[in-house]
Amino acid sequence: MSIPGKEKLVQEVVGTLHDNGIRGQPMWDSHNKVYKSFSDVIEGKERRFHQTLLGKRxxxxxxxxxxxxxxxxxxxxxxxxxxxxxxxxxxxxxxxxxxxxxxxxxxxxxxxxxxxxxx
Incomplete structure (x- = not known):
């Protein structure tokens, strides 16, 4: 694989880590579970970011x-x-x-x- 091809692959992986649905279809693991991206973790009231990092009442x-x-x-x-x-x-x-x-x-x-x- 050439260097530009590897750069594109790294860019896709980093993009998937940030937002798994960014390229249309989300990436799945071998057990047919959708990978959670960083944006999935921090969105919404029930997510970990909101529950722990923003503090409790x-x-x-x-x-x-x-x-x-x-x-x-x-x-x-x-x-x-x-x-x-x-x-x-x-x-x-x-x-x-x-x-x-x-x-x-x-x-x-x-x-x-x-x-x-x-x-």
Whole structure:
């Protein structure tokens, strides 16, 4: 096979990876299953890209009773520990990783859970 022929073949394969139906008929494997292209993976609400990479819904509705503490001045307010941890968890995770106290997000979350269980 000549070099221009190989270039065309590589171009077709890359095009199929991007969008399997780009040339009309999609490519099939030996078990008669259509290959999933990158565009198939990221399209729609049910796809992996939408489910995981765009993030999940987070409920930031903190229902708590506001009570003025006798030791607080008028321009300060108290925030329950559970709500504060939930609101600022991403910042705490980033701080733990930057200070090399945790190697990744999962380790950071488990450390946060361990500390909050002791509160």
């Amino acid at each position: 987070v409920d930031y509705l903190g229902r708590s009773v506001i009570v003025v503490g006798p030791s607080r001045s008028l321009h300060r307010c108290g925030l329950p520990c559970e709500i504060a941890i939930e609101l600022f968890q991403t910042f705490v995770i980033r701080g733990l990783i930057r200070q090399h106290l945790a190697s990744n997000i999962g380790v950071s979350k488990s450390k946060i859970r361990h500390i909050t269980s002791q509160l």
